Amino acid sequence: MSNNADTSVAVIGAGIVGICCACYLQRSGFKVTLVDRDEPGMQTSFGNAGGISPGSVAPIGMPGMWRQIPGWLMDDKGPLFIKARHFPRALPWLMRFIQQSRRSRVLEISRALTALNGPTFAAYQPLLEEAGITGLFHKTGQLFVYHTRQNMEKDTLARELRSDSGARVEYLDSKSIQEIEPALAPIFEAGYLMPDNGHCKNPLGLAQALAQMFVDKGGRLLKSEVQDFGFDSDGISGLLTTNGPLSAAKVVISAGIWSRDLCLKLGSRVPLESHRGYHATLEEPGVAVERMCFPVDYKFAVTPMSMGLRIAGTVELAGLEEPPNYNRARKLVEVGQKLFPGLRTEKYTQWMGHRPCLPDSLPVIGESPRHPNVYFAFGHGHQGLLGASQTAKVIDELISGRELSMALNPFRIDRF
Secondary structure, three states, rough: OOOOOOOEEEEEEOHHHHHHHHHHHHOOOOEEEEEEEOOOOOOOHHOOOOOEEEOOOOOOOOOOHHHHHHHHHHOOOOOEOOHHHHHHHHHHHHHHHHHHHHHHHHHHHHHHHHHHHHHHHHHHHHHHHHHOOOHHHEEOEEEEEEEOEEEEEEEOOHHHHHHOOOOOEEEEEEEHHHHHHHOOOOOEEEEEEEOOOOEOHHHHHHHHHHHHHHHOOEEEEEOOEEEEEEEEEOEEEEEEEEEEEEOOEEEEEOOOHHHHHHHHHHHOOHHHHHEEEEEEEOOOOOOOOOEEEEOOOOOOEEEEEOOOOEEEEEEEEEOOOOOOOOOHHHHHHHHHHOOOOOOOOEEEEEEEEEEEEOOOOEEEEEEEEOOOOOOEEOOOOHHHHHHHHHHHHHHHHHHHOOOOOOOOOOOOOOOO
């Protein structure tokens, strides 16, 4: 970076991805302004399941999954719901999703996810150490359990992808599952432990602590909505916000689902769909859970957190304007009672957030093909917390002109 260069960077979006980008760029000497209409971490980063899993390398869409969709839609406790009036808008995305789930494409996607998610702990470490919050991460492994061994065998490809990525997998019978997590009901015949995975016990606390460190080190946090981009004879000159214009030599778009409209203003269409996810956090659960658990047959996650036990999951396709359907969160609690005998449900909070998903489960990371000083870091879907640190590291490398720590071709915005 030249001493005479304009080092100003505007990062749009103060979720965990944008916050990590701002922190990494600040460490490299850039003058960063982090822009969001909300306080840091208050959208999807507030309510995620907290998983930190380097071995999470299987995309959402797997071969043959489309055959299960009708059954899911008929089950009021199922993992997928599509609002009828949103279906025509969601259909093109769903068709792309099915196309991306063929086996050959899944193998390509898995290699890209390995490059992005594998270094997550290492990429987070310098930020956690500087902020003094290393204790927020618990590397106690993640437990995946199945009602029957046959059900686990159906999931063979996902397990093979994890093994191929180098992730350690320890297979368990029903007795071993009970020894590892006694709070689980004795209804699971088979499962496996991924001992190198972990979880964050307070995702909002993580986002807020990193944002505060960013401000303490001289970063600017601007609470404002981005309405458009400023242009001059050289191209993008900054942002037009509800607080007025903001000059910036570089712009990073990391605004989650709202990145779609911002990209459209710059001439780039991106098939970004909101996977509306729900959680219920039980404040006094009455059961002790040691690690993040995935009852795979139910397609949700259970995570012990500092504020209680969080049950998170489901996918709802209903757009951005539809009010939350908190029956989805209550269904999670009902199933949780079945899986964890003694679970106390008198006090819990519920939440819905917009997970920004592309049809291939890969985010958009890289430089705009139309505007050389605009960079993308969005669309991490169900893995924003997981992918944020390495995304930020490579965005910093890209803007700083250093050698990239991973290839960005699989993540380009014009891949569809």
